[in-house]
Amino acid sequence: MNTLTAKNTDTLMEPRAIRKTKPESAISIKNLNVHAGSHHILNNINLEIPKNKVTVLLGPSGCGKTTLLKSLNKLTDLYKELDVSGSVFIGKDDILNSNHNIPALRQKMGLLSQKPYPLPVSIFKNVAYGLKLKGVKDKKLIAYNVEQKLKEVGLWEEVKDRLHSSADSLSIGQQQRLCLARGLAVKPQIILADEPTSALDPVSSKIIEERFRELKKYYTIVIVTHILRQAQRLADNVVFMHYGKIIEQGTPEAVLKNPQSSQLKEYLVDGF
Amino acid sequence: MQKRKTIEERVFRILTGVACYSLIGILGYIIFIIFNKGFSSLTLDMVTKLPSGGYYYGGEGGVLNAIVGSLYIAGGATLIAIILGVPAALYINSHLIRYKRTQNTVRYILDSLWGVPSIVYGAFGFTLMIWLGMSASLLAGIITVAFLITPIVIRSFDEALSTIPIGLQEAALSLGSTKSQTAFKVLLKQGFSGLVTAILLAFGRAIGDAASVLFTAGYTDLIPTNLDEPAATLPLSIFFQLSSPIPAVRERAYAAAAILTIIILIISISARYFAKHYSKENIK
Numbered sequence: 001m002n003t004l005t006a007k008n009t010d011t012l013m014e015p016r017a018i019r020k021t022k023p024e025s026a027i028s029i030k031n032l033n034v035h036a037g038s039h040h041i042l043n044n045i046n047l048e049i050p051k052n053k054v055t056v057l058l059g060p061s062g063c064g065k066t067t068l069l070k071s072l073n074k075l076t077d078l079y080k081e082l083d084v085s086g087s088v089f090i091g092k093d094d095i096l097n098s099n100h101n102i103p104a105l106r107q108k109m110g111l112l113s114q115k116p117y118p119l120p121v122s123i124f125k126n127v128a129y130g131l132k133l134k135g136v137k138d139k140k141l142i143a144y145n146v147e148q149k150l151k152e153v154g155l156w157e158e159v160k161d162r163l164h165s166s167a168d169s170l171s172i173g174q175q176q177r178l179c180l181a182r183g184l185a186v187k188p189q190i191i192l193a194d195e196p197t198s199a200l201d202p203v204s205s206k207i208i209e210e211r212f213r214e215l216k217k218y219y220t221i222v223i224v225t226h227i228l229r230q231a232q233r234l235a236d237n238v239v240f241m242h243y244g245k246i247i248e249q250g251t252p253e254a255v256l257k258n259p260q261s262s263q264l265k266e267y268l269v270d271g272f
Numbered sequence: 273m274q275k276r277k278t279i280e281e282r283v284f285r286i287l288t289g290v291a292c293y294s295l296i297g298i299l300g301y302i303i304f305i306i307f308n309k310g311f312s313s314l315t316l317d318m319v320t321k322l323p324s325g326g327y328y329y330g331g332e333g334g335v336l337n338a339i340v341g342s343l344y345i346a347g348g349a350t351l352i353a354i355i356l357g358v359p360a361a362l363y364i365n366s367h368l369i370r371y372k373r374t375q376n377t378v379r380y381i382l383d384s385l386w387g388v389p390s391i392v393y394g395a396f397g398f399t400l401m402i403w404l405g406m407s408a409s410l411l412a413g414i415i416t417v418a419f420l421i422t423p424i425v426i427r428s429f430d431e432a433l434s435t436i437p438i439g440l441q442e443a444a445l446s447l448g449s450t451k452s453q454t455a456f457k458v459l460l461k462q463g464f465s466g467l468v469t470a471i472l473l474a475f476g477r478a479i480g481d482a483a484s485v486l487f488t489a490g491y492t493d494l495i496p497t498n499l500d501e502p503a504a505t506l507p508l509s510i511f512f513q514l515s516s517p518i519p520a521v522r523e524r525a526y527a528a529a530a531i532l533t534i535i536i537l538i539i540s541i542s543a544r545y546f547a548k549h550y551s552k553e554n555i556k
């Protein structure tokens with residue numbers, strides 16, 4: 001009863017205008033620390049990733065961007081040397097500390113890595129893989145989804161006649177789009193992308209980037225990039241990291257055009 | 273300077289080439305000797321008939337008993353090694369991936385087991401057999417040889433699996449697979465041709481080994497019809513015939529060796545064919 005009243009007054013006291021503009025978070029990172037031995041890779045990260053927006057992670061090589069991304073879907077589990085503490089809330093679930101169904105939580109996030117890693121099966125089965133894990137058995141439904149997702153990433157026309165050949169036979173750029181389609185097929189709310197265009201040729205990069213611009217309407221996107229122009233084109237929210245700490249964050253205009261810290265100024269000078 | 277470089281390059285090429293081709297030459301010579309010496313005895317009888325009473329003194333018959341016995345033992349042992357070895361290798365590369373030290377210890381132990389001479393496995397199998405109250409039999413032979421080749425299956429499949437980039441596992445996990453699903457749906461397929469090589473290696477070792485079956489499988493002129501009957505093997509058959517004072521019998525030893533070589537060649541070629549056609553390029 002008491003808590004209810006407290007909550008009510010809280011809501012009442014909060015001015016309407018602010019409540020409306022305060023963005024909802026898709027991911028909420030609290031006191032995240034990652035150590036590898038004595039190396040403090042991520043230093044007390046507190047970050048809200050706004051829903052249905054593109055958050056770009058920037059920072060010099062080795063500052064911990066990939067590690068941050070991997071902490072978000074608990075892939076840090078694969079590395080015993082990484083000692084992870086803190087919380088990462090995906091909605092209400094703390095993925096780092098729950099005994100919750102981790103695979104199901106991971107399915108809320110699609111992952112796109114620097115290099116495409118197609119599964120050792122056909123193009124079709126790559127996209128169908130996650131659906132089957134989810135328990136979808138209806139063949140027609142799977143086929144429909146595969147087609148939709150391949151269209152969504154602009155790959156359908158190129159592969160529709162060879163859906164059942166190996167995914168390895170695709171070019172790197174096509175493979176990366178396939179990996180994106182595969183991730184989208186499990187219907188995630190969030191897309192995590194670690195330098196998704198760095199291994200690609202300019203044309204493929206452009207296609208992937210265009211896809212992201214489309215996708216941001218429906219998904220929360222966290223993307224690591226070293227390409228400042230790409231950051232500028234895509235970002236709603238820029239986060240600048242340096243030696244495992246978040247130094248600055250805000251809109252691209254604020255962060256990229258008007259840097260405050262000396263570290264960011266230096267990074268921008270080298271970058272443009 | 274430029275000239276010295278090209279001379280160095282040429283010398284190096286010649287040395288490495290000689291090393292490589294002389295090995296192939298030696299292998300070719302061994303095969304030549306076997307076929308040359310065994311050719312006249314390599315008759316249809318040899319592969320279709322059991323040894324008659326006087327066979328080891330030059331009498332009628334063939335080595336069908338040893339051919340079948342060897343196939344039974346190598347096949348059975350390889351089957352056991354696959355059943356035990358495939359999950360073990362997958363485990364090392366999925367669940368143990370975060371425990372590098374345990375992973376290395378396990379690998380070291382398996383490597384040591386690989387290096388243990390087969391006579392030791394034979395002695396071990398013999399002790400085990402006595403302890404279980406068994407006598408020399410097909411089953412005892414299969415179990416002993418399985419001990420010998422399981423480390424080979426695990427380690428050589430593991431070697432193929434360990435080259436799979438961790439990014440592929442990350443991809444599979446991020447799509448919502450559990451570790452076991454990652455292992456069986458992704459790693460197994462990705463490492464499939466490595467598995468075929470591992471099985472081939474193990475089968476070759478199993479069918480060619482004499483010491484491990486010496487005390488455990490026994491020897492018989494008949495084809496075993498049951499797991500608790502003794503079984504003949506080609507290596508022992510070769511050994512018995514080769515130690516005969518009669519030239520005709522020694523010739524048959526070479527013929528048996530040729531048969532053993534042919535079996536290994538057939539298995540090897542068909543396995544490669546199989547690996548190529550069912551590797552990930554063609555998995556639908």
Ligand SMILES: Nc1ncnc2c1ncn2[C@@H]1O[C@H](COP(=O)(O)OP(=O)(O)OP(=O)(O)O)[C@@H](O)[C@H]1O
Binds near residue numbers: 036059066067081
């Ligand atoms: N498994 C690990 N064990 C030990 N140290 C690690 C591990 N993973 C990452 N690190 C260290 O953590 C730091 C951050 O690495 P991370 O890969 O997150 O950097 P990054 O910002 O993504 O760099 P880049 O832009 O080059 O990709 C690096 O110094 C790296 O050496």
Ligand SMILES: [Mg+2]
Binds near residue numbers: 065067194
């Ligand atoms: Mg990185």
